[in-house]
Amino acid sequence: MTLGPFFPREFAQGANDLTALDGKPAKGEAIEISGRVTQLDGAALDNVVLEIWQAGADGRYDNPDFFGWGRAATGADGVFSFKTIKPGAFEGRAAHVNFLVLYSGLMRQLQTVMFFEETDDPVLSSIGKNKRHLLVAKKSGPRSYRFDIRLRGEGETPFFGD
Amino acid sequence: MNYAIEPRPAGTQSQGVEPGYAHTANRWPSQPLARRPHTASELSGPGGLARRLAPVRGDLAGYGKQRAIGQLILVRARVVDEDGTPVPGALVEAWHCNAAGKYIHPNDSNDAPADPNFYGAARVVAGDSGLVELRTIKPGAYPVPDSGGWWRPPHIHFSVWGRVWLSRLVTQMFFQDEPLNEHDAILNAIREPEARSRCIARLAPTAKGPFDALVYEYQLVVRGRKAAPGMP
Numbered sequence: 001m002t003l004g005p006f007f008p009r010e011f012a013q014g015a016n017d018l019t020a021l022d023g024k025p026a027k028g029e030a031i032e033i034s035g036r037v038t039q040l041d042g043a044a045l046d047n048v049v050l051e052i053w054q055a056g057a058d059g060r061y062d063n064p065d066f067f068g069w070g071r072a073a074t075g076a077d078g079v080f081s082f083k084t085i086k087p088g089a090f091e092g093r094a095a096h097v098n099f100l101v102l103y104s105g106l107m108r109q110l111q112t113v114m115f116f117e118e119t120d121d122p123v124l125s126s127i128g129k130n131k132r133h134l135l136v137a138k139k140s141g142p143r144s145y146r147f148d149i150r151l152r153g154e155g156e157t158p159f160f161g162d
Numbered sequence: 163m164n165y166a167i168e169p170r171p172a173g174t175q176s177q178g179v180e181p182g183y184a185h186t187a188n189r190w191p192s193q194p195l196a197r198r199p200h201t202a203s204e205l206s207g208p209g210g211l212a213r214r215l216a217p218v219r220g221d222l223a224g225y226g227k228q229r230a231i232g233q234l235i236l237v238r239a240r241v242v243d244e245d246g247t248p249v250p251g252a253l254v255e256a257w258h259c260n261a262a263g264k265y266i267h268p269n270d271s272n273d274a275p276a277d278p279n280f281y282g283a284a285r286v287v288a289g290d291s292g293l294v295e296l297r298t299i300k301p302g303a304y305p306v307p308d309s310g311g312w313w314r315p316p317h318i319h320f321s322v323w324g325r326v327w328l329s330r331l332v333t334q335m336f337f338q339d340e341p342l343n344e345h346d347a348i349l350n351a352i353r354e355p356e357a358r359s360r361c362i363a364r365l366a367p368t369a370k371g372p373f374d375a376l377v378y379e380y381q382l383v384v385r386g387r388k389a390a391p392g393m394p
Contacts, residue, residue, distance in 0.1 A: 001176075001333045001348060001361075004319060006265040008257050008283035015214050022213065040188040047269060053208060053327045061206035069208035071215075093201055102332055105185025107176030107351055109332055110195075126198040151189045161195025162167060162204070162328050 005104040007049055012073030018084040026066040028057025028085035035147040036078045044078025049102040059090025094121035111160040114147045127158045134158055166389040167328045173354035182347030207326035211253045218285040222298035230280035232261030232299030234375040241292040241322055244387040248292030255321040256284045256296050263304030272304050303342055315342035324384030331384045336362045
């Protein structure tokens with residue numbers, strides 16, 4: 001069911017930095033992932049909750065030094081941001097970050113995936129060729145990536161149903 | 163444990179765009195959701211999530227002079243997977259409005275009073291049997307702005323993590339015998355009556371106690387089941 005518009009602010013904040021665990025810095029390249037969430041008319045959306053799940057720099061999900069889950073919420077400008085470690089490739093999967101989108105007016109949670117380049121990956125390949133670029137983050141600085149999410153309309157982000 | 167995730171049956175989920183809920187037509191994707199293979203990435207999970215999200219409180223009602231206004235209730239919710247197997251250690255978040263229908267949130271424009279003794283956000287960890295208990299007050303109903311007379315029935319929001327990334331559940335718990343349940347665009351987006359009834363908490367016999375709170379029982383079913391063993 002929908003998250004509704006009143007997800008507690010204290011729950012939405014404080015979990016978007018994955019670069020340290022129990023005070024110890026994680027191994028790997030620290031990066032920032034930010035983006036803007038918009039709806040059909042292009043309007044930016046406030047208080048959208050985004051959760052991520054990713055591998056560590058070594059491509060593993062059971063990494064003892066890195067905990068690959070985080071949560072961020074958009075502000076009034078529709079922008080979210082995570083600090084994390086660039087994930088590694090592993091077991092036939094290209095480097096990627098899983099995204100879950102939760103929001104008022106979204107009757108179900110939406111799943112999507114951010115990639116760092118358009119490359120060979122079984123999940124990326126399940127999207128039509130002409131839309132794959134919509135799942136590839138744009139490099140916006142030496143250590144920062146931009147991943148905008150369009151829920152509906154022009155340039156609509158591909159989402160997965162599982 | 164080998165774990166399998168299968169698609170949810172259609173009648174148990176909203177189709178996405180709901181005529182009674184205007185925002186859905188601006189936000190639900192116009193393209194069908196893509197199917198993808200499941201790999202270690204989707205079938206692993208944020209175990210030990212409390213390391214990043216610390217438990218906050220499981221008692222929203224308070225005591226004595228700090229007691230929130232409203233009918234005291236105890237929600238007993240059990241987190242299970244689709245096999246009915248309890249999920250011990252599941253992290254559960256809950257949030258709801260006060261007895262007057264007001265959320266403690268800057269985006270709530272409803273002209274209803276705040277209750278200085280009520281802050282409606284809980285985060286708890288399920289015990290060995292998957293059980294979480296939430297001591298709180300029964301939330302009020304409230305009108306949805308610019309909706310032509312839609313009122314939300316009393317409900318409690320739940321956010322739950324199961325064993326793997328794809329087990330994530332975000333839902334709302336409704337109360338038995340509330341007249342507004344019949345007209346709610348969110349509850350009735352679930353077309354199957356049987357699935358809808360699973361969203362409604364049942365009042366337990368009051369003789370079972372505790373003496374000062376009404377007990378509501380509920381199940382939070384997260385996705386996934388033990389995979390059938392392969393053929394020999």
